[in-house]
Amino acid sequence: MNLILKNGRILDPASGRDEIGDIVIQEDRIRDLGPGIAAPGPGTLDCTGMIVCPGLIDLHVHLREPGFEYKETIETGTRAAVAGGFTAVCAMPNTNPVNDNAGTTAYLLQRARELSSARVYAVGAITVGSRGEALASIGDMHRAGAVALSDDGRPVMNAQILRRAMEYASMFNMPVIQHSEDLNLSAGGAMHEGEVSLRLGLPGISGQSESTMIARDVLLAGQTGAHLHVAHISSGESIEAVRQAKKRGIRVTAEVTPHHLTLIDEDIKNYDANFKMNPPLRSRADRQILLEALADGTIDIIATDHAPHAAHEKQQEFTRAPMGIIGLETALPLTLRLVEQGHISLMRAIEALTSRPASIANLPGGKLQAGAPADVTVFDPNLSWTLDPAQGRSKSRNTPFAGWNFKGRAVYTVVGGRLVYQLHN
Amino acid sequence: MSESSSAVARPLLPNLLAINDLDLKQIQHLLALAADFQQQTPAKSLVGKRILLLFYEASTRTRTSFEVAARRLGAETVSITASSTSIEKGESLLDTVYTLRAMAIDAIVMRHSVSGSPVLVADHVDVPVVNAGDGMHQHPTQALLDAFTIIRHKQRIAGLKIAIVGDLLHSRVARSNIELLSRLGAEVRLCAPRTLLPPAFASLAPGLILTHRLEEALDAADVVMVLRIQMERMRESFFPSEAEYVHHYSVTADRLRAARPDAIIMHPGPMIRGVEIGADVADSPQSVIREQVENGVLIRMAVLQSALLPARFSKA
Ligand SMILES: [Zn+2]
Numbered sequence: 001m002n003l004i005l006k007n008g009r010i011l012d013p014a015s016g017r018d019e020i021g022d023i024v025i026q027e028d029r030i031r032d033l034g035p036g037i038a039a040p041g042p043g044t045l046d047c048t049g050m051i052v053c054p055g056l057i058d059l060h061v062h063l064r065e066p067g068f069e070y071k072e073t074i075e076t077g078t079r080a081a082v083a084g085g086f087t088a089v090c091a092m093p094n095t096n097p098v099n100d101n102a103g104t105t106a107y108l109l110q111r112a113r114e115l116s117s118a119r120v121y122a123v124g125a126i127t128v129g130s131r132g133e134a135l136a137s138i139g140d141m142h143r144a145g146a147v148a149l150s151d152d153g154r155p156v157m158n159a160q161i162l163r164r165a166m167e168y169a170s171m172f173n174m175p176v177i178q179h180s181e182d183l184n185l186s187a188g189g190a191m192h193e194g195e196v197s198l199r200l201g202l203p204g205i206s207g208q209s210e211s212t213m214i215a216r217d218v219l220l221a222g223q224t225g226a227h228l229h230v231a232h233i234s235s236g237e238s239i240e241a242v243r244q245a246k247k248r249g250i251r252v253t254a255e256v257t258p259h260h261l262t263l264i265d266e267d268i269k270n271y272d273a274n275f276k277m278n279p280p281l282r283s284r285a286d287r288q289i290l291l292e293a294l295a296d297g298t299i300d301i302i303a304t305d306h307a308p309h310a311a312h313e314k315q316q317e318f319t320r321a322p323m324g325i326i327g328l329e330t331a332l333p334l335t336l337r338l339v340e341q342g343h344i345s346l347m348r349a350i351e352a353l354t355s356r357p358a359s360i361a362n363l364p365g366g367k368l369q370a371g372a373p374a375d376v377t378v379f380d381p382n383l384s385w386t387l388d389p390a391q392g393r394s395k396s397r398n399t400p401f402a403g404w405n406f407k408g409r410a411v412y413t414v415v416g417g418r419l420v421y422q423l424h425n
Numbered sequence: 426m427s428e429s430s431s432a433v434a435r436p437l438l439p440n441l442l443a444i445n446d447l448d449l450k451q452i453q454h455l456l457a458l459a460a461d462f463q464q465q466t467p468a469k470s471l472v473g474k475r476i477l478l479l480f481y482e483a484s485t486r487t488r489t490s491f492e493v494a495a496r497r498l499g500a501e502t503v504s505i506t507a508s509s510t511s512i513e514k515g516e517s518l519l520d521t522v523y524t525l526r527a528m529a530i531d532a533i534v535m536r537h538s539v540s541g542s543p544v545l546v547a548d549h550v551d552v553p554v555v556n557a558g559d560g561m562h563q564h565p566t567q568a569l570l571d572a573f574t575i576i577r578h579k580q581r582i583a584g585l586k587i588a589i590v591g592d593l594l595h596s597r598v599a600r601s602n603i604e605l606l607s608r609l610g611a612e613v614r615l616c617a618p619r620t621l622l623p624p625a626f627a628s629l630a631p632g633l634i635l636t637h638r639l640e641e642a643l644d645a646a647d648v649v650m651v652l653r654i655q656m657e658r659m660r661e662s663f664f665p666s667e668a669e670y671v672h673h674y675s676v677t678a679d680r681l682r683a684a685r686p687d688a689i690i691m692h693p694g695p696m697i698r699g700v701e702i703g704a705d706v707a708d709s710p711q712s713v714i715r716e717q718v719e720n721g722v723l724i725r726m727a728v729l730q731s732a733l734l735p736a737r738f739s740k741a
Contacts, residue, residue: 195628201540201562201597270548271541315519317539319560 008047013351055087055375067096085410100125150177166226185209207235218245236289273321308396333406469499494725568601583610591652616642677703
């Protein structure tokens with residue numbers, strides 16, 4: 001089966017290509033691309049007025065399977081992914097059981113082959129049960145296909161364990177993804193510590209609970225030579241630690257979520273737990289620093305931290321509700337909103353969602369070139385729409401963006417040469 | 426609030442969740458209504474109304490105060506406390522509220538240990554919700570009764586120097602009082618160890634004075650409001666020991682000499698004599714602590730009537 005993406009604006013950050021043209025896909029690969037290279041025929045999708053870019057890649061997704069299928073499954077999570085323009089997602093290991101061994105990694109990847117619309121990559125746990133005490137079977141998980149390591153949801157508090165994990169992981173060139181949070185500093189917290197938390201009477205999670213951890217971890221990365229990837233960076237102070245580390249040549253990369261780039265603590269309305277996540281929405285000043293850091297490359301990529309929870313779990317007293325929001329179907333429109341507002345260029349936005357995440361996790365996609373896997377996203381940058389969570393593909397609806405008006409949306413999503421998603425108006 | 430000309434007049438107080446929900450007119454109305462209730466035996470204005478007292482946190486004092494207030498106005502009360510079966514079984518807050526709502530409830534008075542819980546409930550029911558204290562957030566009727574008590578003694582709030590001393594960080598009473606007394610024109614001073622008084626407190630109201638020195642807070646004060654210190658905070662290392670807290674922050678007769686001679690002493694209770702407040706102070710003629718309890722009933726009558734009756738029947 002061949003597919004022709006005709007007459008779209010081709011944006012490819014890896015090569016810098018930005019031109020109107022066609023992409024010819026044969027089987028699971030891109031055969032050729034460029035201006036006016038294909039005559040219309042069967043299998044042609046008219047992309048006039050649309051942007052054609054590498055398939056979006058999300059390094060931080062909670063698919064919840066196995067163990068929490070009432071929140072999300074591989075099937076529903078990846079359906080949401082492709083509807084949001086993502087062709088590949090990295091599944092975090094905080095499932096039940098935790099993905100801390102080769103058997104669970106293999107099971108996850110097998111399930112994904114059977115049920116997934118998108119490519120699914122496995123992130124293995126750093127420590128057994130993500131308890132932070134003993135190294136998980138990192139080498140075996142790598143052999144089974146895991147591309148990165150993380151105890152996400154929890155930090156590795158013990159510096160000695162993290163150091164050993166970094167040393168060990170560096171043999172396999174796997175990034176160690178740290179959820180940077182000093183649990184002593186953040187204990188009991190429910191939202192960003194500041195004037196708003198004080199007024200609302202909610203226990204705070206200070207910016208320092210993140211930045212002090214990152215400061216420690218970049219030093220360990222420098223010492224071990226390992227690749228530290230900072231998950232969902234949120235605090236302005238953390239940015240300085242990452243910037244200094246990069247300047248010194250330490251192998252550190254960082255991701256930021258669309259919600260931390262968009263919302264702030266002042267947006268928490270009526271104790272709605274759909275505004276509760278970890279790390280929390282930070283201050284206005286923090287958000288400004290994040291936007292600048294994304295633009296200048298200190299923050300490398302955008303990742304969703306897609307974290308589905310059931311309605312009954314979120315409709316609780318604020319401190320009791322679980323942390324996290326869904327994000328796969330809003331990431332692209334929220335990012336385009338930042339472009340529209342002039343915070344980042346379109347090319348940088350696409351880079352942060354495609355070629356950079358691919359290079360961080362050593363994934364094959366993220367670029368448009370002859371011979372590359374045919375993972376392609378086509379989106380209409382001018383399409384206006386309103387988010388109705390009930391229409392979402394995710395099993396859960398925990399989003400603070402219900403009712404938001406967006407401009408821009410994925411129209412065609414192609415994974416391995418297959419049209420896995422098409423927007424129907 | 427918008428002036429509605431529809432046939433059904435709205436209550437003056439659709440909800441009372443936080444002090445900042447109230448405009449100045451509503452505050453004055455509530456204080457005046459409470460004064461009326463003090464002057465003359467009130468009419469049974471709430472006969473036929475059923476008020477749910479939903480107390481997720483034990484508080485005999487506040488629950489009884491609302492109960493007495495409701496009954497004096499002729500309303501019926503239904504009390505659900507933390508030990509009630511449905512709550513014990515781990516039923517969710519909203520499920521409990523929906524179930525109870527089905528029993529023809531006209532208003533909900535709610536106490537909860539988690540900040541914002543009454544706000545969550547108010548978002549999901551169509552009857553007035555009165556916050557009787559939620560976590561570290563707000564305790565609006567306590568602040569109103571404190572303002573009422575101060576006015577009884579000082580005839581005004583504006584221009585008074587009011588010191589609030591104690592565990593401000595964890596205090597809903599402090600947050601409500603800071604907002605209310607500042608709005609009414611008092612000079613409000615906050616005093617606690619640095620660990621219990623973060624600088625962000627200054628953002629709660631314009632003109633607040635933050636100090637870690639008790640003598641500075643008490644200097645020429647007209648009102649001294651003492652807050653409880655929970656020993657649990659010591660275990661969390663907010664301060665080193667009870668003895669050290671007493672050495673530096675206990676409001677004793679000796680220290681109180683810095684305040685104005687006619688200063689009044691307040692405490693929202695429950696108080697521990699010899700810790701945050703000296704026994705000699707708690708029981709001195711300057712203490713209005715018992716009066717606060719009496720005034721609590723009057724303010725809660727004013728709040729319940731304003732929440733349940735259309736504005737035009739709820740005249741001050
Ligand atoms: Zn995390």
